[in-house]
Amino acid sequence: MIVRVQSRSGIKRLDVSESDTTQTLYGEVSKCYEIDAANFQLMLSRDSGEILRSSPRSTLRSLKISNGHMFFLIESAGRERKGETKKSEERLGNAEEDEVDVILSKEDGTIKRDRDPQLCRHGVNAKCVHCLPIEPFDETYLKSREPPIKHLSFHSYVRKITCGVDKGKYAFLESSGGTGKIRGRESQDEWKEMASTITLKRQIYRHVDNILFEHPNIVDRFLNYWRRSGKQRIGYLYGRYEVHRDVPLGIKAVVSAIYEPPQESTAYSVELLEDTRGEIADKIASHLKLKKVGWIFTDLEPRKDDKTLVKYKRHGDSYFLTAEECIMAGDLQLQYPNACRLAPSGVFGSKFVTVIVTGNESGQIHFEGYQVSNQCASLVQDDYLVPTLDAPELGYIRESTPERYIPDVLFMEKDGYKVARPLPIEYLIIDLPAAFPQDPDPLLPGSSAEPFVVENRADIGDAQTFEHFADNMEKQPKDQFMTTMADFHVLFFLATCETIDILQPLVPLLCEATCKRDTSAVLQWKESEEWKTAEVLMEHYNYTGRGPPSGHSLAIPGQKSLWTCLMCTFVNKPEIGRAV
Secondary structure, eight states: OEEEEEETTEEEEEEOOTTOBHHHHHHHHHHHHTOOGGGEEEESOTTTOOEEOOOSSOBTTTTTOOTTOEEEEEEOTTOOOHHHHHHHHHHHTTOOOOHHHHHHHHSOOOBOOOOOTTTOOSOTTOOOTTTSOBOTTOHHHHHHSSSOOOSEEHHHHHHHHHOTTTTTTTOOOOOGGGGGGGTTOOSHHHHTTSOSEEEOOOOOEESOOEEEESOHHHHHHHHHHHHHHOOOOEEEEEEEEEEETTSTTEEEEEEEEEEOOSEEEOSSOEEEOOOTTHHHHHHHHHHTTOEEEEEEEEOOOBOSSOTTSBOOOOSTTSOSSOHHHHHHHHHHHHHSEEEOTTSTTSEEEEOOEEEEEEEOTTSOEEEEEEEEOHHHHHHHHTTOEEEOSSOTTEEEEOOOBTTBOOOEEEEEETTEEEEOSSEEGGGSEEEEOEEOOSSOOOSOOOOSSSOOOOTTBGGGTBOOOHHHHHHHHHHSOGGGHHHHHOOHHHHHHHHHOSTTGGGGGGHHHHHHHHHHTOHHHHHHHHTSHHHHHHHHHHHHHHHHSSSSOTTOEEOOTTSOOEEEOSSSOOEEOTTSOOOO
């Protein structure tokens, strides 16, 4: 007779005899699925949950197993078949899971509870319903926290959809909305196969649960641009992801530096320009074991009655994110997807965060963190969502045209579903707390005497030039060289300055030593001939107020020397011929 076995990978049929024992059946299933018999169980019925025991005496006839019976294969927790492991690796492809995801996937995740002296009636070593560990997605526990946890962490959500008897054999994470399936189809016959509507749902989980700036000086230097010019500013956050123990299986984005790309700004707007040196910033970050984790922008406007305070503009009666900002956040999240083994495509969602610097109720500068939902990112990817002209808190779903079909997008309100024309943006956003540590220990502390200027600020007189660098280095304490050089903006200058480009090949070594906080390696770097040459250039500038003396040659042992022109102050490379 034929019996069927259903597993995570689908249904398979086995040819067995009524006289076969259950032990024989387990052996056949083990061969079919390439999994050890000790690592799975067969369930007789999904409704009853009764497990079929492997026995050399019990036959299928005695258990009344008939032709066409369906068994359900349940794998032991923590076990994974060779085929499934290979599939997971194939899904990831070139995407590499973050270290924090690997750590959390191996953790138990349950929340331990102590013995209750009033409700528990058992001994110290026993457990009951009042003191058993609970799951990380337990709603009662999350609501009881102070403050309450509104969203599940992503790994708690994964545990929720993969728990139970079937261990999540049908759990797959795919891009929500299905909007990608209808992109580019134009024929009438294909329209019939397209979704007529897309229903938006509030996202119950978030990929990042907290944003932590390693030191207040990181954002203080960022805000100095607004303080001096009154113009708004955008920056990219470089940092890393770590386990956040305040939320079950939570993740926090730890920010170590802010890079400011080229931009033109006013008091009310910012326009990003082409960044030809953005890859250099990424390489410096990678040498520091950092990556882009988000973006930050200001929305600050002084109050008319008191210039020392800022306006409280973003609140429940106005908006938290505008539609344009929401679309920008969605686009950035799409550029930095999250590697996930449960996703058929290998990626699902994003950990890329958005931080807004604005005013709070008391008029003080306040930091707010957000992400947009995965459904919002899908709408942005397919260019369905656009801003409205006169209401920043509302978006609008494009309408179908003869050239392009766009399904209706619905969202839930108190009186039922409504078409998202317009769409309240708050339906698409997820808020996260942004904070600072009580005892800062930053990776890149920078100078405590006078920090070096930030890149791309020439419009307010802060240009990263050799002259500025020489002046700044002269003001630094000689015994704090490592702290002075442990500055993202200093490292970026050394990697891009053409005057002392002999240092550029050594910047990765300095970054790695800084990342390891290896004082001896940094001091060894300081003794290099390249840095000694740079010091000669800086000393000459600080002494004369101009470049190296005309015709002077700056030699490095074993290499051709730099030389300066007799007619100007340029420092020339060895391969350039000398002027006569």
